[in-house]
Amino acid sequence: MKTQRHLAMLALIGAASLCYGQHPKLASDLESRDSESLVNVIVQYKQPLQQRNVDAAVRSGGRHLRTLSLLNGAVYSVPGRALADLANDPDVAYISPDRPIKAASGPNITSDYKLQAVNADVAQQNGFDGTGIGVAIIDSGITDRPDLHANPRNPGNSASRVVHAENLMTGGKTDDDYGHGTHVAGIVGGNGSASFGYFAGVATNVSLIDLEVIDSNGNSTDSLVIAGIQRAIALKSQYNIRVINLSLGRPIFESYKVDPLCQAVEAAWKAGIVVVVAAGNDGRDNSANTDGYSTITVPGNDPYVITVGAMKTENTDPTSDDKIASYSSKGPTLLDHVVKPDLVAPGNLIISLLGHGSLGAANPQNIVDNTYLLLSGTSMATPMVSGSAALLLQQSPSLTRDQVKARLMKTADKSFPVSSVATDPVTGISYTSYYDIFTVGAGYLDIWAALNNTDTASGTALSPVASYNTKTGGVSISEIAGQNVIWGTNVIWGTNVIWGTSLLSGTNVIWGTNVIWGTSAPSSMNVIWGTNVIWGTSAPSNQGGTVAIYGEQ
Numbered sequence: 001m002k003t004q005r006h007l008a009m010l011a012l013i014g015a016a017s018l019c020y021g022q023h024p025k026l027a028s029d030l031e032s033r034d035s036e037s038l039v040n041v042i043v044q045y046k047q048p049l050q051q052r053n054v055d056a057a058v059r060s061g062g063r064h065l066r067t068l069s070l071l072n073g074a075v076y077s078v079p080g081r082a083l084a085d086l087a088n089d090p091d092v093a094y095i096s097p098d099r100p101i102k103a104a105s106g107p108n109i110t111s112d113y114k115l116q117a118v119n120a121d122v123a124q125q126n127g128f129d130g131t132g133i134g135v136a137i138i139d140s141g142i143t144d145r146p147d148l149h150a151n152p153r154n155p156g157n158s159a160s161r162v163v164h165a166e167n168l169m170t171g172g173k174t175d176d177d178y179g180h181g182t183h184v185a186g187i188v189g190g191n192g193s194a195s196f197g198y199f200a201g202v203a204t205n206v207s208l209i210d211l212e213v214i215d216s217n218g219n220s221t222d223s224l225v226i227a228g229i230q231r232a233i234a235l236k237s238q239y240n241i242r243v244i245n246l247s248l249g250r251p252i253f254e255s256y257k258v259d260p261l262c263q264a265v266e267a268a269w270k271a272g273i274v275v276v277v278a279a280g281n282d283g284r285d286n287s288a289n290t291d292g293y294s295t296i297t298v299p300g301n302d303p304y305v306i307t308v309g310a311m312k313t314e315n316t317d318p319t320s321d322d323k324i325a326s327y328s329s330k331g332p333t334l335l336d337h338v339v340k341p342d343l344v345a346p347g348n349l350i351i352s353l354l355g356h357g358s359l360g361a362a363n364p365q366n367i368v369d370n371t372y373l374l375l376s377g378t379s380m381a382t383p384m385v386s387g388s389a390a391l392l393l394q395q396s397p398s399l400t401r402d403q404v405k406a407r408l409m410k411t412a413d414k415s416f417p418v419s420s421v422a423t424d425p426v427t428g429i430s431y432t433s434y435y436d437i438f439t440v441g442a443g444y445l446d447i448w449a450a451l452n453n454t455d456t457a458s459g460t461a462l463s464p465v466a467s468y469n470t471k472t473g474g475v476s477i478s479e480i481a482g483q484n485v486i487w488g489t490n491v492i493w494g495t496n497v498i499w500g501t502s503l504l505s506g507t508n509v510i511w512g513t514n515v516i517w518g519t520s521a522p523s524s525m526n527v528i529w530g531t532n533v534i535w536g537t538s539a540p541s542n543q544g545g546t547v548a549i550y551g552e553q
Contacts, residue, residue, distance in 0.1 A: 025087040027096035029253055033080035040065065040098035041083070042223055042260045044073040045091050053091055060085045066223055070230040070267050071260055075223040094258045101220040101250045101261075103140065103180040103379055113313040114187070114346040117322060118384060119448035120202045123391055128451060130203025130390035132397075134163070134239040135188050136273075137383075138228035138246055139181030140214035141167070141174055143355040145371070147190035147200075148208065161189065163239055165210040168227050175356055177216035182355030183375055184247050185210070187383035188390070190353055194371045199351050202387025202447070203394075209239050216358055220248065226264040233271045242393045242401075244268055245386040246277045246305075247379035249297030252334040262302040269304040274393075274401040276386040277302075278378035279309040279341040280329030283439075284431055292431075293330045293438060296340045301333035303462040303480060306389075306405050307340045310347025310381040311444060312422075319413070322346075324439055326422040326431035328378055331438040332466045339437060339464050339477060342405065343412055345388075345445040347381030349374055388447040395451055402461035409461075411450040412443030437477075438466075 023031070033039050045053055049072060054064050057074070060082035066075040075098055078086065087095055115121040142148065142162050149158040162185075165174040176182045185201075185208055192200030211231055213224040225248065232244050246265070256262035265275045280297035288294070300307035309328040314321045325348045331340035354360050354373040366374045389404050399407075416435035423430045433439060464477045 023084065023087045025092055025094055026083060027094070027254055029097055029099075030083055030095065033083065035079065035081040037080050038077050039080060039083075040075060040077050040221070040223070041086075041095050042068065042071070042073055042075055042098050042226075043086060043095050044071050044093045044258075044260060044263070046072070046093045047091065048072050049074055050091075053089075056089055056091075057082075057086060062086070066227065068223065068226050068230065068260075068264075070226060070233065071263050073260065094260075096222070096254070096258075096260055098221045098223045099250055099253070101214075101222065101225055101248050103178070103214055103218045103220075103248050113315065113317050114350055114384060115200065115202065116317050117311070117313045117319050117346045118202075118388065118445040120384075120388065120391075122448045123202075123451055124200075124204060126448075126451075128203075128391045128394060130189060130206030130387065130394050132207075132240060133203070133243065133390040133393050134207040134209055134236075134241040135203070135243040135245060135386055135390055136209040136211055136228075136232040136235075136241050137181055137185050137188065138211045138213055138225060138232065138244060139184050139248070140178035140216075140218070140357065141165070141176035141181045141212035141355070142185045142208060142210040143176040143179075143182045143353070143357075145182065145186070145190070145353050146193050147186060147195075147353055147371075149191075149193070150205065161206065162208045162210050164235060165212070166231065167212045168224055168231065169212060169215060174210060174212055176212075177357045178214055178218050179355035179357030179359030179373065180214060180218060180247070180375075180379065181210070181212065182357075183350075183352045183359075183373055184245060184379060184383045186353030186372075187350065187380060188245060188387040195369070199368075199372050201352065202384060203390040206387065206390045207239060209235060209241055214248065218359075222250075222261050225261060229264045229268050232273065233268055236271060236273060241273060243274045243276065243386050243389045245383050246275065246299065247377075247382045249278055249280045249300055252296075252298055252301055255335050256299075256302045256333070256338070257336075259298055259301075261299045265299045265302050266304050269401055272401060274386075274389045274404050275299075275305040276382050276389060277305045277307050278382045279307050281310075281327045281377050283309075283326055283328045283330050283433070292326075294332060294334050295329040296331050296333045296338075297329060300329070300340060301336065301338060303336075303338045303465075304460075306385055306408065307342050307441075307463070308347075308378060308382045308385045309341040309344040309439070309441065310376070310378045311344045312348040313346050315349070319444065320415075322444070323417070323420040323422070324433045324435065325376070326433050328381075328439070331441075337466045339441075339466050341439075341441040342409055342463055343385060343442055343445050344440045345381040345384035347378050347384070348376045350376065350380040352380070385445055388445060388450065391447055392450055399456070402459065403456055405461040406457060407450045407453050407455060408445065408447075409442035410455065411446055411453050412441075413446050413449075414443040416440060416444075
């Protein structure tokens with residue numbers, strides 16, 4: 001018998017379904033646009049953009065703003081009345097708004113043990129520093145700091161390792177007017193010269209490519225981020241760009257199969273670049289009665305990319321007491337049910353470089369020695385993995401992006417507690433986290449273990465899909481149809497990987513072709529498995545807004 005809450009959620013999904021797909025080529029959040037109001041849209045075409053496509057959009061009242069060749073697409077400003085004409089064009093594949101995107105971080109203050117937590121300090125002691133590898137930071141820009149120069153012994157006169165800087169918003173000067181990109185760059189590749197190495201990043205001699213797409217308030221749009229990805233691909237050979245870091249995200253509005261930002265990260269992946277993305281900071285969001293499950297943001301919902309959640313180091317060197325940050329977004333992904341995140345890494349209360357921007361000015365209590373800034377979020381966990389990928393590629397340049405993803409996931413530490421409780425220091429609200437595959441993925445990043453792994457399996461490393469059987473109440477994990485996936489049951493996780501001692505179902509939660517959940521799942525899980533909130537076919541109508549910002553003590 002259905003409960004009142006269950007019926008209410010079914011009604012919500014039903015209402016969303018009514019407005020979703022009224023025109024198969026129009027995103028659901030375009031259907032209700034006022035006919036006279038202008039809206040910026042991304043139009044993906046079935047073939048490369050032609051002048052006749054632009055002319056047709058202009059005749060409909062549109063203005064061509066930007067070409068997105070990566071997607072066979074373009075950005076237009078059009079009145080709402082023109083959307084139907086655009087959608088009826090047989091050359092058009094899909095139309096979506098040029099949606100806003102936020103950087104996925106927030107402030108708080110204490111010390112950090114990020115390098116020790118993932119054994120990056122051991123990797124550095126053994127000579128791994130990312131030399132020769134380019135990492136594209138698609139963010140708010142990078143402020144020049146001595147920590148980002150080549151020679152830590154003579155930082156004032158050494159060359160900057162920011163080998164290319166470009167403002168894709170204005171085409172003008174480059175700097176970091178927000179402060180987020182500099183912080184991210186420091187985690188990827190700061191050498192710690194201003195702190196005697198104490199606040200160094202992961203890959204201390206990596207080359208950084210600064211592609212500025214986030215403004216002074218931490219805002220961006222799909223088209224700007226796509227332009228950044230497009231530019232990184234174009235610069236790949238010149239700067240040996242092997243990694244893209246995307247510490248940003250927005251809510252899911254449609255399947256990753258048509259979402260323009262997801263299509264862009266897939267294009268980068270297929271171009272041979274490892275794409276590392278923040279999971280999002282919505283793990284505390286219970287607005288859909290899922291206790292924060294199914295809150296992964298775009299483009300972290302794409303199965304190709306490495307999606308990263310945030311851990312807390314608890315201000316100690318040993319990792320035995322480390323815990324998941326309760327705000328770290330959890331899977332499976334909305335609509336497509338992709339198993340995410342892929343990994344977790346330190347992301348709470350992380351000290352890295354201070355930029356010139358507004359983040360530091362607004363949070364002076366978080367500034368350390370006028371050089372560093374402390375921030376929290378999956379934005380901070382993501383560059384931990386990007387830097388680690390650079391170390392792997394320095395060691396073995398021939399590794400494919402799928403092999404990098406597979407090694408990082410296989411060697412991740414899988415020793416977790418069953419659950420943990422975090423209390424927000426401001427609100428006093430407590431949040432319970434369970435260490436299941438939708439919370440911690442393949443485990444806690446361990447770069448030294450990855451560097452000592454020699455597996456080179458062939459095939460793709462697409463994150464699998466979770467399926468729920470309404471008759472049996474069971475959940476299974478399977479590869480995406482049509483893909484030659486390298487996972488298997490004994491390549492990445494072994495033949496019987498246990499996720500803790502009683503994760504959701506006792507001791508037999510197995511990742512592979514079959515997941516056995518048992519009968520003793522925490523009561524909160526019944527919301528997920530017992531309703532169509534996650535397993536339905538359309539996004540709840542209340543999806544929207546910006547990524548939530550939290551920082552735990």
